[in-house]
Amino acid sequence: MTYNSTLTKVFVYLLTSIEAIYQTSVPLEIQNRKNVHLATSDCLVITCYLWGVLHFSETLYNATKGQYFHGCKCHALVSESGYVIDYTITPALMADSSMTEEVLSQFGTPTVLGDMGYLGQSLHDRLELKGIDLITPVRKNMKQKKILFPNFSKRRKVIERVFSFLTNLGAERCKSRSPQGFQLKLEMILLAYSLLLKSAKSLEPETLRYSIGYQVMAK
Known part of the structure; x- marks a missing residue:
């Protein structure tokens, strides 16, 4: 019960943070694009990916088989x-x-x-x-x-x-079929890391231990 409750709190924290960043940083032409009503919310998709990064989901890296871009x-x-x-x-x-x-x-x-x-x-x-x-x-x-x-x-x-922290979050496992795909996955990891570090610093301003941020998110 406690475990499930913690996961829910972390997900809500991530979703709230992403929604705030999305509203202030994403151009309106993207937010209001014509087909936006046909798809899942951008913020929800991003949050799901970040949640997977934080929990080392192997499906993010090994969902398909084939030739990957390594370079x-x-x-x-x-x-x-x-x-x-x-x-x-x-x-x-x-x-x-x-x-x-x-x-x-x-x-x-x-x-x-x-x-x-x-x-x-x-x-x-x-x-x-x-x-x-x-x-x-x-x-x-x-x-x-x-x-x-x-x-x-x-x-x-x-x-x-x-x-080293980024490697722990899967930066060295960014398999993709193009440089653009590699960059997208890397940026998601950087975003997850930054949110963790920001949360950690709200508790200990001088810390570099990003993992403390998970504890803050779970409160």
């Missing part, structure tokens, strides 16, 4: 508070540094902490001209430099934790 990876810009604030999707074989300039230029944050995949003096120089300071560690076989950014290693681990 994308995600580059994300993550705030210190743990939110994914921008991202881009590239072919899996593309170097990590290739899209960095585009993503960082769009957001315009002055200081970014990256990993070794974003090494490269030319990239750093181009970003510096745009007022962006990209700070990365160096490989062991490279000339060591002193990193003056306070608590660099600890603060850079935030993005590693976030990607």
Whole structure:
């Protein structure tokens, strides 16, 4: 009885949150499209998917058999508070540094902490001209430099934790038949994660433990 009651509360919480986002963020031409009365509510469909993400529903990933598109990876810009604030999707074989300039230029944050995949003096120089300071560690076989950014290693681990959380929610199981399908599933996972993290922070403002959010939703 308690289990079923918890699931109901979580679903209602998600549906209410999605309805609020939908009303403020989705263009009216989509909300009022001609065939909207023939289909299930957009908010209900999105909520059902998110509910499945939170409960690790294998039907979301293995509903059909056949050839899947495998060839994308995600580059994300993550705030210190743990939110994914921008991202881009590239072919899996593309170097990590290739899209960095585009993503960082769009957001315009002055200081970014990256990993070794974003090494490269030319990239750093181009970003510096745009007022962006990209700070990365160096490989062991490279000339060591002193990193003056306070608590660099600890603060850079935030993005590693976030990607670990997204993996827990199924980001690495985003099977799809096209890049567009991959992006859609990834965005649903990002939305589920963001709602969980927001709920968690309503209880503990400094936390990165998104799973606490489920407890808040269930109250």
